[in-house]
Amino acid sequence: MTATQHALLLWVLALLWPAAALPFLPGNIGQALGLSDGEGAGRILHRSKRGWMWNQFFLMEEYTGTDHQYVGKLHSNMDKDDGNVKYVLTGEGAGNLFIIDEKSGDIHATKRLDREEKAMYTLHAKVIDRRTNREMEADTEFNIKIHDINDNEPKFAKEIFFASVPEMSEVGTSVATVTANDADDQTYGNSARLVYSILQGQPYFSVDSENGTIKTALPGMDREVKENYQVVIQAKDMAGQMGGLSGTTTVSITLSDVNDSPPRFANHSFRVTAVESTEVGGAIGRIKADDPDIGRNAEMDYSIVGGHDMFNIITDQTTQEGVLVVRKGLDYEEKRDYEFRVEVRNTYLDARFVHGLQFKDFATVRVTVEDVDEPPVFTRNPYVIEVHEDTAAGSFVGVVSARDPDAESKPVKYSIDRHTDLERLFNIDSVNGSITTLKALDREMSRWHNISVVATEISRHYNPRQTTRVPVFIKVLDVNDNAPEFAMSYDTFVCENVKAGQLIQTISAVDTDEPLVGHKFVFSIAPANPNFTIVDREDNTANILTRRGGFRRREMSMYFLPVVISDNDYPIQSSTSTLIVRVCACDSRGNMQTCNPEVLPFSDGLTTGALVAILLCVVILLMIVVLFAALRRQRKKEPLIISKEDVRDNVVSYNDEGGGEEDTQAFDIGTLRHPEAMDANKMRRDIIPEMLFPYRRSSPTKDHNGDVRDFINGRLQDNDSDPTAPPYDSLATYAYEGSGSLAESLSSLESGATEGDQDYDYLTGWGPPFKKLAEMYVAKSPDRET
Numbered sequence: 001m002t003a004t005q006h007a008l009l010l011w012v013l014a015l016l017w018p019a020a021a022l023p024f025l026p027g028n029i030g031q032a033l034g035l036s037d038g039e040g041a042g043r044i045l046h047r048s049k050r051g052w053m054w055n056q057f058f059l060m061e062e063y064t065g066t067d068h069q070y071v072g073k074l075h076s077n078m079d080k081d082d083g084n085v086k087y088v089l090t091g092e093g094a095g096n097l098f099i100i101d102e103k104s105g106d107i108h109a110t111k112r113l114d115r116e117e118k119a120m121y122t123l124h125a126k127v128i129d130r131r132t133n134r135e136m137e138a139d140t141e142f143n144i145k146i147h148d149i150n151d152n153e154p155k156f157a158k159e160i161f162f163a164s165v166p167e168m169s170e171v172g173t174s175v176a177t178v179t180a181n182d183a184d185d186q187t188y189g190n191s192a193r194l195v196y197s198i199l200q201g202q203p204y205f206s207v208d209s210e211n212g213t214i215k216t217a218l219p220g221m222d223r224e225v226k227e228n229y230q231v232v233i234q235a236k237d238m239a240g241q242m243g244g245l246s247g248t249t250t251v252s253i254t255l256s257d258v259n260d261s262p263p264r265f266a267n268h269s270f271r272v273t274a275v276e277s278t279e280v281g282g283a284i285g286r287i288k289a290d291d292p293d294i295g296r297n298a299e300m301d302y303s304i305v306g307g308h309d310m311f312n313i314i315t316d317q318t319t320q321e322g323v324l325v326v327r328k329g330l331d332y333e334e335k336r337d338y339e340f341r342v343e344v345r346n347t348y349l350d351a352r353f354v355h356g357l358q359f360k361d362f363a364t365v366r367v368t369v370e371d372v373d374e375p376p377v378f379t380r381n382p383y384v385i386e387v388h389e390d391t392a393a394g395s396f397v398g399v400v401s402a403r404d405p406d407a408e409s410k411p412v413k414y415s416i417d418r419h420t421d422l423e424r425l426f427n428i429d430s431v432n433g434s435i436t437t438l439k440a441l442d443r444e445m446s447r448w449h450n451i452s453v454v455a456t457e458i459s460r461h462y463n464p465r466q467t468t469r470v471p472v473f474i475k476v477l478d479v480n481d482n483a484p485e486f487a488m489s490y491d492t493f494v495c496e497n498v499k500a501g502q503l504i505q506t507i508s509a510v511d512t513d514e515p516l517v518g519h520k521f522v523f524s525i526a527p528a529n530p531n532f533t534i535v536d537r538e539d540n541t542a543n544i545l546t547r548r549g550g551f552r553r554r555e556m557s558m559y560f561l562p563v564v565i566s567d568n569d570y571p572i573q574s575s576t577s578t579l580i581v582r583v584c585a586c587d588s589r590g591n592m593q594t595c596n597p598e599v600l601p602f603s604d605g606l607t608t609g610a611l612v613a614i615l616l617c618v619v620i621l622l623m624i625v626v627l628f629a630a631l632r633r634q635r636k637k638e639p640l641i642i643s644k645e646d647v648r649d650n651v652v653s654y655n656d657e658g659g660g661e662e663d664t665q666a667f668d669i670g671t672l673r674h675p676e677a678m679d680a681n682k683m684r685r686d687i688i689p690e691m692l693f694p695y696r697r698s699s700p701t702k703d704h705n706g707d708v709r710d711f712i713n714g715r716l717q718d719n720d721s722d723p724t725a726p727p728y729d730s731l732a733t734y735a736y737e738g739s740g741s742l743a744e745s746l747s748s749l750e751s752g753a754t755e756g757d758q759d760y761d762y763l764t765g766w767g768p769p770f771k772k773l774a775e776m777y778v779a780k781s782p783d784r785e786t
Helices: 003-016 019-024 027-033 039-045 608-637 676-680 705-721 761-766 768-778
Strands: 056-060 069-073 085-091 098-100 106-109 120-129 135-147 160-166 174-177 195-200 205-207 213-216 228-236 246-256 269-275 283-287 300-304 311-316 321-326 337-346 360-370 383-388 396-399 412-416 426-428 434-437 448-457 467-477 492-495 503-510 522-525 532-536 541-546 558-566 574-586 592-594
Touching: 056 069, 085 098, 098 120, 160 174, 174 246, 195 205, 205 228, 269 283, 283 311, 283 360, 300 311, 311 337, 383 396, 396 467, 412 426, 426 448, 492 503, 503 574, 522 532, 532 558, 608 705, 608 768, 761 768
Parallel strands: 056 135, 160 246, 269 360, 383 467, 492 574
Antiparallel strands: 069 106, 085 120, 098 106, 120 135, 174 213, 195 228, 205 213, 228 246, 283 321, 300 337, 311 321, 337 360, 396 434, 412 448, 426 434, 448 467, 503 541, 522 558, 532 541, 558 574, 574 592
């Protein structure tokens, strides 16, 4: 295009543009139109005179030339073309992107510009006097706007989109909206004006050319026929005209399911086999209907038409199958074949499709029961049998019965599991199942016996696994074979100052038997007691009352009251229990203070038995003293060792005549006769042991002569057989005074623990019975021979 043509084009644009846009025309328009300075511009724009001719330039993007691209020319009315004016350019891109000729004011772009990167640049220009370096024109701002060209194609946000639409949707149903973006100028020309079209996916879908909305275009699209569709959408700029740029994207459309297909059985007859040993609730088979829908639209529910007593069907929610289960136990011998109808239907229905279609189907199921070898079956489970506790061994208790369900004629063998009858109390007949006792039963030991009876098949092909157990509970019935007795041990006392008719104890009884009508005890005292009486309270308790007053511990410290207790069952059982009543000293309120018997002085009030016991003790003591004296005399006449110089037998000689009870430091010659005793006992004989006798017999409890004799003989035998006893020429004395003696014990067992001689002066105060004994000991010199 020549300069003239270019000028004419710009003139036409100036005529077409409104006057308000003329100030933004490029500066080279004025040059092309031959307008000089600001005069021409002022005529065209009808505005006041100003320093700058133009304040906006336009530049096409994507320049492909080899030279710098010319932008425009700056010219000041101060420029007289004498070379004194200098143009200076500052601002965005000045110096590197945009350069200016200092003398002519021509502006050039040094690089290729892209409007999509930056659409406008703002710069500043000054006019400077070269000679004085003074500003001739003030700093003025102007813009360089990049003109857009169609150099960007439309682009979608994603290469592939996913969408869904229900099957059987009406035509025009919106599926999805896809839009593209164009980087070109939206306000200038058609570079960014897009038009959408469908390249692939017809005739099923269509697209709105203006906004990119995809819609269904074909009625009756069935998911069961085709589920997925690939639709290609194109966006083209320049309003779809030739030469425009375009971009594409793919939309994957899936038809979502609706319940438009009913369930159907592929086979309307099913045959199932079940063994008769199947447990209740066990599965015997599965049936399934087909439904091309998916998700909840394919959920089905199975049921037996009219229900069934023996079978039931449940729905497996995972596999959507009908599971046949046993409702009652099967019996091959009773019934072998069953037949019933099964219905299947959808659990969720779509109201749009229920008209004209039956969303259910039916099938016939035949069940055949197979025979298995079953264990014996008892007629009852469990058995409860009652037997009286007085039943003798070998008596009949009860009978159990079992049969083989496979064949009534097959015999059954019975046995008792001995782990449940460890005491072997029962036996069972292996043929007829009758149970008998092996031992007598005692209800008070065990009221129930729980045993297990085992029934085993007996056949030519014996199978030990075909056994059945049944619990047999044997209840032992009560028989009145136990007498009642005191419910507890009673500690009963009576005060010395008690009055007649005073209650001293309330007693009750227990009975291990269990009568049917309850216990009824009768209390009595036999024979009649002059001191106490009993009053039956009619509630299985009784009161013990005093018959008299004035009880004395001196006379009797303890009373033994026999009480007879009887029951009312048959046969009547009774027992006699003894109630011990102590006589105690009490205060005026009847509170017990002490129950110990008083120590009574010698007086005429002593009983005959006490006097006899005292005299007997005195006689025994006198005999012991006489025997002791005789032994001492004999020891003096016959010394053990004649010469102290004779040591051939290694016998220690000592001058010991016995000394009686004080001879505790002599040498034990028994150790020479029994050397083994040295190792067994290391006790020294030259010191007084803390305990002379490690073993002591208990004191006699009865005041009879035979008891005293046995007591003395026992003591003598103990000393003869004890290697640690005192020497053989020692005399140990004992005294048994009986109960109630004031003399206490005269035994010398503990005398070794005292120091010095014993003081026997107290014997003189014991009265005439001890006069001889006092003369023997009190008259002796304190330094008597030991």
